[in-house]
Each structure stands twice: as structure tokens, then as C-alpha cells.
Amino acid sequence: MLRCRRSCWWFVGVGARRVRSLFQAAKKKAPCIIFIDEIDAVGSTRKQWEGHTKKTLHQLLVEMDGFEQNEGIILMAATNLPDILDPALTRPGRFDRHIVVTNPDVKGRQEILELYLEDKPMADDVDVKTIARGTPGFNGADLANLVNIAAIKAAVEGAEKLTAAQLEFAKDRILMGTERKTMFISEESKKLTAYHESGHAIVAFNTEGAHPIHKATIMPRGSALGMVTQLPSSDETSISKKQLLARLDVCMGGRVAEELIFGQDHVTTGASSDLHTATELAQYMVSNCGMSDAIGPMHINERPSSELQSRVDAEVCF
Numbered sequence: 001m002l003r004c005r006r007s008c009w010w011f012v013g014v015g016a017r018r019v020r021s022l023f024q025a026a027k028k029k030a031p032c033i034i035f036i037d038e039i040d041a042v043g044s045t046r047k048q049w050e051g052h053t054k055k056t057l058h059q060l061l062v063e064m065d066g067f068e069q070n071e072g073i074i075l076m077a078a079t080n081l082p083d084i085l086d087p088a089l090t091r092p093g094r095f096d097r098h099i100v101v102t103n104p105d106v107k108g109r110q111e112i113l114e115l116y117l118e119d120k121p122m123a124d125d126v127d128v129k130t131i132a133r134g135t136p137g138f139n140g141a142d143l144a145n146l147v148n149i150a151a152i153k154a155a156v157e158g159a160e161k162l163t164a165a166q167l168e169f170a171k172d173r174i175l176m177g178t179e180r181k182t183m184f185i186s187e188e189s190k191k192l193t194a195y196h197e198s199g200h201a202i203v204a205f206n207t208e209g210a211h212p213i214h215k216a217t218i219m220p221r222g223s224a225l226g227m228v229t230q231l232p233s234s235d236e237t238s239i240s241k242k243q244l245l246a247r248l249d250v251c252m253g254g255r256v257a258e259e260l261i262f263g264q265d266h267v268t269t270g271a272s273s274d275l276h277t278a279t280e281l282a283q284y285m286v287s288n289c290g291m292s293d294a295i296g297p298m299h300i301n302e303r304p305s306s307e308l309q310s311r312v313d314a315e316v317c318f
Helices: 014-028 054-065 106-117 128-133 140-157 164-176 187-206 241-262 269-287 306-316
Strands: 002-004 032-036 073-077 213-217 227-230
Touching: 014 032, 014 054, 014 073, 106 128, 106 140, 140 164, 164 213, 164 227, 187 213, 187 227, 187 241, 187 269, 241 269, 269 306
Parallel strands: 002 032, 032 073
Antiparallel strands: 213 227
């Protein structure tokens, strides 16, 4: 396999020459596979490029058109931005077979974790399946990072084997951010944060359709003074209206707790991110999912009429 990287392809004329050299080398080594990583760097739509940078893409298109069945060259490429690729690059006869690589499911995550953990000594309390269930949405890089953070934690602690607690520490660090233990927080702020996060937790615990609570903390992590994290019991392929409404309830639980305990005049800015999340979620439910009884099952485009926009705003402002 000849692996092509895009470094130094930006100079005038260099890109096209590199493409020609690449295919010449491939023909000498046939049968051969050429793999181009981040194809969008040279294959995005030509309207976005300057004149001289189009030459690299043009040369690539020319080389792909020059194939014959007996040349024994297979061209593969990867990108995270398939929507911006030039149409000439994805037409039949060129990159016409598309494979979408999604985030792994729970079984895939378990197998990836077993791969990364196979050369590391593990304590008896480590359950790889439990870790895989607790990491929905993680991709291979996230799981590799989780194992690496846990291994560093074990090394710092002088442990001879990886333990479940160290892997849990790594997962929490990825999900919730790094703990800021040295941050000074007044007792009043701690009390307010505790009630705020308790509001999220109580609503999540008592609302049907809400995800199970993974952990609640008032230890500052990242930019947050506290956090309640929830993890689904299984991988989700679709989300029901009841589950989305439960997310709205949980988002507003912190603000409601502040109002009940301290009064409306003493609510804080701590709920600003919750309000932002809830508003975006309500907008998504009304405009994209057709979950509003008043508006009905319709998809609303980016520029609706003023009358329709007013109706959407009225539904979102619950």
C-alpha cells in the first residue's frame, strides 16, 4: 500500500507533480492500493480553491480516468467532510463506493477496549463490558485516550495493575473535564451549586424517560462549578418525544431548585448553559422533528415566514 499524505501539496505545481509521481510508483508496484488520507484537503469543490491549487485535483482526476481493469491499482481515500468534495471526484467510476464509519456500538467498544488493554496488566475488578456500556458515543480515539489516562493515573499512584477505579477516573475526566481542586469557592457558592445540581439529579431520578444518573458532583470541572452526568442504559438509534421532554425537564431542574430554595430574586447565572441547551432542544423538536401539536408534523426551513416564525417562537418559549 502506498499511503499519501497532503504535506507540501500546497505549493504551486508541487501537488500535481506529487500526484503523477505517486501513480507512477503505484503502477510499478501493481497490484497496489493507494490510500489518500483527508482527501478533502485536495478534493474539495473547485469553487473554494484558487486557480493554482486546482491543478492538484485536476491531476488526480486525470490519473483516475486513466485506469484500466488490468492495471491492478485500487484507490482509497478517507474524509470527515464528504459534503464538500467536488462532484467530479465522487461520480461513478471514481470514488463511487462510499463506506460510512460510524462510532462503534457497545460490542465494538468492548472489542476496541480489549485490544488497547491486552498488553496492560489489569486488576481482577476490571470489567471491560461495564466500561463499554458506560461510554456511549465514544469512538476509537476516545477509548484509546481513556486507557492512556488510566495508565498514567496508575503510574502516578505507583500501582502495578490497572484498576476499575482508575478507568472510571479516566472516563469521568473525558466526560466531565479535569477537576479543578485548587479553585477557591465560597461556602455560599458551594451551597448554591449543590442545590442546583441536586435539582438536576432529582428531576432526572423522578422523570420517566430520563437517562439514569451516572454521577453528580460539585467539584469544579472545566468551566462548570458542578455537574450531573447521565448515561443511557443502552445505545440509542432513535429518541422518542418522551425522552426529549425528559431532557427538557432535567435541563430546567437546576433553575427550579434555585427558585424554590433561594427565591426568584436570587437565581444566578449558573443556569445560562441549561437555558441555552433547553432552548436549542425545544427549537429542534418543533422545527425539525414535528413534535409540536400546534404546528404539526412539518420540517421548517431556515427562513420561515414571519407568521410561522412567531408560531415556532411561541411553542419554543415554554
